[in-house]
Amino acid sequence: xxxxxxxxxxxxxxxxxxxxxxxxxxxxxxxxxxxxxxxxxxxxxxxxxxxxxxxxxxxxxxxxxxxxxxxxxxxxxxxxxxxxxxxxxxxxxxxxxxxxxxxxxxxxxxxxxxxxxxxxxxxxxxxxxxxxxxxxxxxxxxxxxxxxxxxxxxxxxxxxxxxxxxxxxxxxxxxxxxxxxxxxxxxxxxxxxxxxxxxxxxxxxxxxxxxxxxxxxxxxxxxxxxxxxxxxxxxxxxxxxxxxxxxxxxxxxxxxxxxxxxxxxxxxxxxxxxxxxxxxxxxxxxxxxxxxxxxxxxxxxxxxxxxxxxxxxxxxxxxxxxxxxxxxxxxxxxxxxxxxxxxxxxxxxxxxxxxxxxxxxxxxxxxxxxxxxxxxxxxxxxxxxxxxxxxxxxxxxxxxxxxxxxxxxxxxxxxxxxxxxxxxxxxxxxxxxxxxxxxxxxxxxxxxxxxxxxxxxxxxxxxxxxxxxxxxxxxxxxxxxxxxxxxxxxxxxxxxxxxxxxxxxxxxxxxxxxxxxxxxxxxxxxxxxxxxxxxxxxxxxxxxxxxxxxxxxxxxxxxxxxxxxxxxxxxxxxxxxxxxxxxxxxxxxxxxxxxxxxxxxxxxxxxxxxxxxxxxxxxxxxxxxxxxxxxxxxxxxx
Ligand SMILES: *Cc1c(COP(=O)(O)O)cnc(C)c1O
Numbered sequence: 151x152x153x154x155x156x157x158x159x160x161x162x163x164x165x166x167x168x169x170x171x172x173x174x175x176x177x178x179x180x181x182x183x184x185x186x187x188x189x190x191x192x193x194x195x196x197x198x199x200x201x202x203x204x205x206x207x208x209x210x211x212x213x214x215x216x217x218x219x220x221x222x223x224x225x226x227x228x229x230x231x232x233x234x235x236x237x238x239x240x241x242x243x244x245x246x247x248x249x250x251x252x253x254x255x256x257x258x259x260x261x262x263x264x265x266x267x268x269x270x271x272x273x274x275x276x277x278x279x280x281x282x283x284x285x286x287x288x289x290x291x292x293x294x295x296x297x298x299x300x301x302x303x304x305x306x307x308x309x310x311x312x313x314x315x316x317x318x319x320x321x322x323x324x325x326x327x328x329x330x331x332x333x334x335x336x337x338x339x340x341x342x343x344x345x346x347x348x349x350x351x352x353x354x355x356x357x358x359x360x361x362x363x364x365x366x367x368x369x370x371x372x373x374x375x376x377x378x379x380x381x382x383x384x385x386x387x388x389x390x391x392x393x394x395x396x397x398x399x400x401x402x403x404x405x406x407x408x409x410x411x412x413x414x415x416x417x418x419x420x421x422x423x424x425x426x427x428x429x430x431x432x433x434x435x436x437x438x439x440x441x442x443x444x445x446x447x448x449x450x451x452x453x454x455x456x457x458x459x460x461x462x463x464x465x466x467x468x469x470x471x472x473x474x475x476x477x478x479x480x481x482x483x484x485x486x487x488x489x490x491x492x493x494x495x496x497x498x499x500x501x502x503x504x505x506x507x508x509x510x511x512x513x514x515x516x517x518x519x520x521x522x523x524x525x526x527x528x529x530x531x532x533x534x535x536x537x538x539x540x541x542x543x544x545x546x547x548x549x550x551x552x553x554x555x556x557x558x559x560x561x562x563x564x565x566x567x568x569x570x571x572x573x574x575x576x577x578x579x580x581x582x583x584x585x586x587x588x589x590x591x592x593x594x595x596x597x598x599x600x601x602x603x604x605x606x607x608x609x610x611x612x613x614x615x616x617x618x619x620x621x622x623x624x625x626x627x628x629x630x631x632x633x634x635x636x637x638x639x640x641x642x643x644x645x646x647x648x649x650x651x652x653x654x655x656x657x658x659x660x661x662x663x664x665x666x667x668x669x670x671x672x673x674x675x676x677x678x679x680x681x682x683x684x685x686x687x688x689x690x691x692x693x694x695x696x697x698x699x700x701x702x703x704x705x706x707x708x709x710x711x712x713x714x715x716x717x718x719x720x721x722x723x724x725x726x727x728x729x730x731x732x733x734x735x736x737x738x739x740x741x742x743x744x745x746x747x748x749x750x751x752x753x754x755x756x757x758x759x760x761x762x763x764x765x766x767x768x769x770x771x772x773x774x775x776x777x778x779x780x781x782x783x784x785x786x787x788x
Contacts, residue, residue, distance in 0.1 A: 160644035168645070168676060169636040170666060173451025178225055178500055179690065185642035187688060189503075191224035191716045198720045202638045205714060205722075206505055206686060214710050214727065215787050216686075217506035217617040221693070221713045223725065225501040226264070227271040232464055233445075233493060234275040240468040244476050248486035251300050255280040255443060256290060258494030258694050263713065263726060268497065269293050278324070280304060280492045284311040291318060300490060301325040302440065304354065304375075304402070312338055316347040326438070328352040328402045330375045335385050339392050351389070352400030352440065353382055353429075359421050361405045361414035361444070362455065376403065382425070386432050398434040400490075401426045404442030407495055411455040412462035415444065416470050423478035430484050439475060440490040447499045449632055449691055450666035458632045458666070464496065494694060501693035504622050504709070505638060508685045509654070509786055512612040513647075516582045523580075528573055530560050534580040538587065546591055547599045553584045585609060607663055607673035611649045615687060616786045619653045619660045620703035623689055623696055627659055632666045634690040637678060645676035651687070654786060655704040702739060707731025707784045734780045744780055751776050 162181045166172055171179055177193040188199040202220070209218055230252070237250035254268045256279060268277065278299030281287040287303060291314070294301060301323050303315050307330075318325040327349055329335050335351075342349045356376040377385060389395045405418050419441065426439050445467055446460035455461045462470075471489065479486050523535045533556050541549045560577040563569045569577075589605050592598045625631040635651065650673070653660040665675045678685065700708075713726035734744035755769045764772065 160642060162642050164644075165636075165641035170451045170634065170668060171636070173453070173668065174448055174634045174666065174691065175451075176448070176500060178222075178228070181641050183642075185640055187636070187638040187641070189222055189225075189716070191222060191228065192718065193228065196718065198716065198718065200716055200720070200722055202503070202505065202688060203686070205712075206638070208724065209710075209712055212724070212727070214712065214729075215783050215785065217504055217622065217709045217785055219622070219692075219697070219709050219711045220503045220505060221263075221711060222501055222503075223267055223271075223713060223715045225693075226267050226498065229497050229500060230268065230271050230275065230277055233468075233491075233497065234272075234277065236465050236468040237472070237489065239465070240472040243469070244472050246472050246476050246486050248475075249488045251276055251278060251438075251488055251490050252497075253278040253280040253300050253302050253490060253492050254497055255282070255492045255494040256286045257282050257698065259498045260286070260289070260698050262289070262293075263728075264498060264501075264693075265289065265293050269296070272299070276300075278302070280494075284308070284314070287311060287314055287318075294323065297322045297324070299324065300438075302328060302352070302402075302490065302492065304328045304330060304404075306330060307334055307337070309337065309341060312341045313345065316342055316345050316349060319350060320345075320347050324350065326350045326352045326400050328354050328400065328440070329377065329385060330354050332377060332381050332385065335388055339388075339394060342397075349397050350399050351394075351397045352402050352438070353377060353385060353398065354402045354404070355379070355382055355422070355425055357403050357405070357418050357421050359405070359414065359418040361409045361418070362411055362457070379425070382429075383432075386429065386434065390433075395433055396435050398429065399436060400438035400440055401429060401436065402440035402442060402490075404492070405444045407443050408446045408457065408460075409444040410446055410457055410460050412460075412466065412470060415462075415467065416474060419471055419474045420478070423475050426487060427478060427482040427484050430482075437487055438490055439487040440492065441471065443492045443494055445491065445493040445496040447495050447691060447694070449499075449634065450668070451634070452666075452668050496694075498693040499691045502697075504617060504689045504692050505686055506615050506617040508613050508615050508680060508687065510614045511647075511649075511680050512614070514586075514609045514611050516586050517579050519576075519580055519583055528563075528569060528577075530556050530563070530569075531573070531577050531580060534577060534584065538580065538584050541584070541587060541591070543591060543595065546588055546595070547601065549584065550588055550599075550601060553581055553588075557581045582609075604673045606648055607650055609648075610663075610674045611647050611677075612652050613649045613677060613687075614652050614654065617653050617689075617709070618655050618700075618703060618706035618785075619662065620655060620657070621700040621706050622709060623662075623692060624699040624701065625695060626662060628699075630664065632664060632671065633692060634666055635662060635675060635687060636690075638686050638688045640678050640685070643678055645678045647677050647679055648674035649677045650674060655706060657703060660703070702736055705733070705736045705740075705784060707733075707736040709785070710783070731784055732781050733784055736784055737780075747780070748773075748777065 162185050166181050180188050182188050186201040186203045188201050190199050276298040279290045280302040281290050282305035315325050354376040356378050403422050430436050448460050449458040452459045523532050537549045564574045586609050589609050619627050650663040664671045708730045710730040711728040715725045716722040758764045
């Protein structure tokens with residue numbers, strides 16, 4: 151009766167708070183009054199809200215299986231506008247005389263479709279592209295058309311790379327070579343003389359300013375790319391000697407990705423602006439100041455300098471950049487440069503959501519045990535009972551230590567044949583009863599002992615889900631990055647279970663057991679009891695880096711992808727559906743030959759007929775199953 155009353159009082163607002171969607175959703179994600187996650191592509195300006203469950207059922211009706219990566223084109227459009235408009239506003243406010251030209255770094259999400267959409271939506275702002283390799287340059291040249299936009303070439307460059315870039319300049323592109331290491335400059339000078347093209351040259355510098363966050367080593371003195379000031383001056387002299395100082399147009403630095411603290415960004419801009427001014431004084435023409443990437447995404451919604459967050463908004467970022475560059479240039483009496491940023495993460499992170507179904511749950515449940523231990527129980531079992539019966543708030547840490555000790559003793563004795571399997575099993579049941587009482591008690595403590603910090607995850611349910619961490623959220627596995635994870639429906643029901651999420655790779659690392667929380671990281675995620683209907687979860691903000699870093703662990707391949715375009719009247723289209731890898735696809739990535747595999751398998755089946763193990767009819771069925779498997783999706787199919 152009481153339980154029902156509590157359930158009745160759970161609301162969408164409570165889910166909003168529990169999962170923090172308003173904090174990390176940047177106005178793009180919300181919960182409807184009927185308890186479903188919605189996407190609001192036009193933000194607060196419009197009341198268009200599309201339920202993710204509608205989209206999922208549309209996908210299912212079209213015969214697509216989970217997991218599916220949803221890409222919302224509108225969000226790319228919105229983020230590119232946001233960045234460009236924020237710079238515009240800041241420039242106006244500070245009476246900045248230069249312009250802003252953003253570029254999108256292809257490595258952040260190299261999917262052809264993503265680059266094409268960035269170029270399409272970026273056109274009105276002359277938003278360009280950044281490439282870090284020959285392959286990316288070749289890709290970019292097939293898509294880019296806007297001659298006003300910048301094409302920035304970073305990365306180590308060989309002759310072929312340089313020639314292609316020079317041809318691009320010849321065809322009218324603003325294609326800059328950024329010199330990353332001293333040796334590159336000679337080759338650029340040499341090739342441009344041979345091809346008779348005047349190159350646009352930039353210099354990448356190592357700043358002494360350091361930033362916090364995961365990728366600090368990309369900037370700073372110890373970064374592997376970029377010139378120190380001595381090398382920079384050498385490069386200037388080389389250009390002077392070759393009569394090419396007028397080709398030096400751009401200064402570039404990259405602090406690293408996901409810089410959570412605005413102070414680090416500011417001090418880098420201060421240093422970069424001074425170096426820029428120094429180059430102008432050396433006689434270089436300049437004109438472009440490229441601040442690289444680093445604009446962070448607030449994954450956990452905490453708005454702090456925690457590594458998964460940021461303590462600033464895009465607006466503040468733009469104002470700070472413009473204010474500092476303007477002040478430095480005015481002081482030095484130098485025209486305001488065109489500002490370039492290479493913001494990748496902030497441009498694409500919001501745009502994709504991975505949705506998948508829960509396949510099964512391993513519930514944490516402690517079996518009932520008798521009030522007192524049976525008379526013939528082993529002493530260790532009696533000791534465990536003693537703990538259970540004498541536990542109170544004061545001795546909880548001691549009880550925890552003792553319980554672990556006795557449990558380990560039980561296992562030792564079992565290994566030496568001194569305890570039966572049944573005795574060990576009973577002892578462990580008592581042990582888990584103790585742990586779950588401790589977890590209950592811990593909730594009542596003001597400050598709990600550090601040893602008990604993740605006891606909740608030890609007694610959490612395991613929700614087995616139809617996706618692969620390695621393929622779809624590799625940064626969670628590799629660098630422990632947090633992403634928002636939550637159910638996409640049933641959000642007017644109280645979630646009554648605490649869970650960790652396991653993927654279907656059967657790898658012990660194929661799990662998610664740290665989740666966003668406003669003040670800390672939490673180790674369990676509140677979820678709903680599985681019912682008759684499919685239960686769907688979403689992992690949000692996975693548009694940046696995850697797709698391109700994903701791998702084929704256990705041969706789970708690319709997921710299905712659906713691209714969705716939403717119109718101002720609230721209607722939407724599935725503009726593109728990309729089928730994920732089939733089993734044959736992933737096997738051929740590792741050099742299997744599916745055609746040959748069919749032949750080989752057929753031969754083995756024929757052999758089985760000859761040996762009398764199967765009939766010819768059975769062979770047909772077996773071959774059919776093999777063939778369907780080969781052509782099917784690598785994930786769990788219905
Ligand atoms: C990776 C990278 C970027 C993108 O950084 P974000 O933090 O994703 O914006 C930009 N420039 C260079 C040189 C990079 O290596």
